[in-house]
Amino acid sequence: MIARNPISGVGIGLRAEHYEYVKREKPTTPWFEVLIDNYLGHGGQIQQHLRDFSELYPLTFHGVGMSLGSCDPLNKNYLGLLKKAINTYQPALISDHLCWTGFQNEYVHDLLPMPYTEEAAQHVADRIIQAQDYLNTQILIENVSSYMQYRTSEMSEAEFVAYVCELADCHLLLDINNIYVSAFNHQFDAKEYLALMPENRIKEMHLAGYEEQGDYLLDTHGQTIHAPVWELYHEAIKRFGARPTLIEWDNDIPEFQVLQQEANKAEQILDRAQTHAA
Numbered sequence: 198m199i200a201r202n203p204i205s206g207v208g209i210g211l212r213a214e215h216y217e218y219v220k221r222e223k224p225t226t227p228w229f230e231v232l233i234d235n236y237l238g239h240g241g242q243i244q245q246h247l248r249d250f251s252e253l254y255p256l257t258f259h260g261v262g263m264s265l266g267s268c269d270p271l272n273k274n275y276l277g278l279l280k281k282a283i284n285t286y287q288p289a290l291i292s293d294h295l296c297w298t299g300f301q302n303e304y305v306h307d308l309l310p311m312p313y314t315e316e317a318a319q320h321v322a323d324r325i326i327q328a329q330d331y332l333n334t335q336i337l338i339e340n341v342s343s344y345m346q347y348r349t350s351e352m353s354e355a356e357f358v359a360y361v362c363e364l365a366d367c368h369l370l371l372d373i374n375n376i377y378v379s380a381f382n383h384q385f386d387a388k389e390y391l392a393l394m395p396e397n398r399i400k401e402m403h404l405a406g407y408e409e410q411g412d413y414l415l416d417t418h419g420q421t422i423h424a425p426v427w428e429l430y431h432e433a434i435k436r437f438g439a440r441p442t443l444i445e446w447d448n449d450i451p452e453f454q455v456l457q458q459e460a461n462k463a464e465q466i467l468d469r470a471q472t473h474a475a
């Protein structure tokens with residue numbers, strides 16, 4: 198499988214609201230993540246943006262379209278478009294989620310969790326292997342935040358995530374905010390979750406802001422990162438060492454500088470970890 202160019206430091210999720218600013222000011226952001234589904238199958242101006250940014254910065258591709266946990270056949274049309282984009286733009290990382298997003302070709306706009314069973318692990322791992330073989334590259338799968346659990350689950354979420362990575366021989370995108378949100382919603386210990394993660398497979402981390410909804414947390418990506426998520430990120434970096442980290446923001450998108458400030462905070466935590474390791 199193709200080895201991809203490494204990235205490091207703290208990247209920012211590229212959003213249309215910041216296209217002009219980034220092209221004009223060329224901030225020192227070391228890399229950007231693009232939501233690749235927004236570009237697939239489009240020509241013209243949309244494709245031109247992707248081309249422009251790929252010439253300015255290393256990019257990572259992040260998608261929701263693989264629906265790896267679904268029982269539908271893999272969407273070969275989607276994978277074909279993705280493969281073409283990968284070959285054209287050579288992203289540093291390609292990621293999707295450990296979840297399902299539809300059934301019988303009906304797609305929902307939610308990243309739905311899986312039952313944590315042996316059968317589900319084998320099923321999703323088999324599909325990740327198929328996707329990796331087709332794309333001729335390893336992919337990262339991301340742990341999602343959730344608001345429900347299945348009575349049929351046979352293992353914890355952390356055990357399931359680690360087991361699927363092992364079965365599929367894929368990489369892991371550890372979303373620290375998602376761990377915190379799910380830990381709060383389902384009352385498990387986020388640090389124990391971290392302890393079960395396969396260190397060598399973690400190739401990226403995500404940070405984002407949630408919203409408090411009384412007795413549960415909602416993963417809205419619409420606020421600055423909360424203190425307990427910073428604390429958990431610090432813990433993760435202490436445990437695993439520095440990893441490329443992304444600031445995600447999807448709702449009520451602020452000025453680019455606000456994301457830059459969040460990135461600077463994460464960068465300080467990475468720098469401190471590197472100083473201690475030296």
Ligand SMILES: [Fe+2]
Nearest residue numbers: 339372403445
């Ligand atoms: Fe994420």
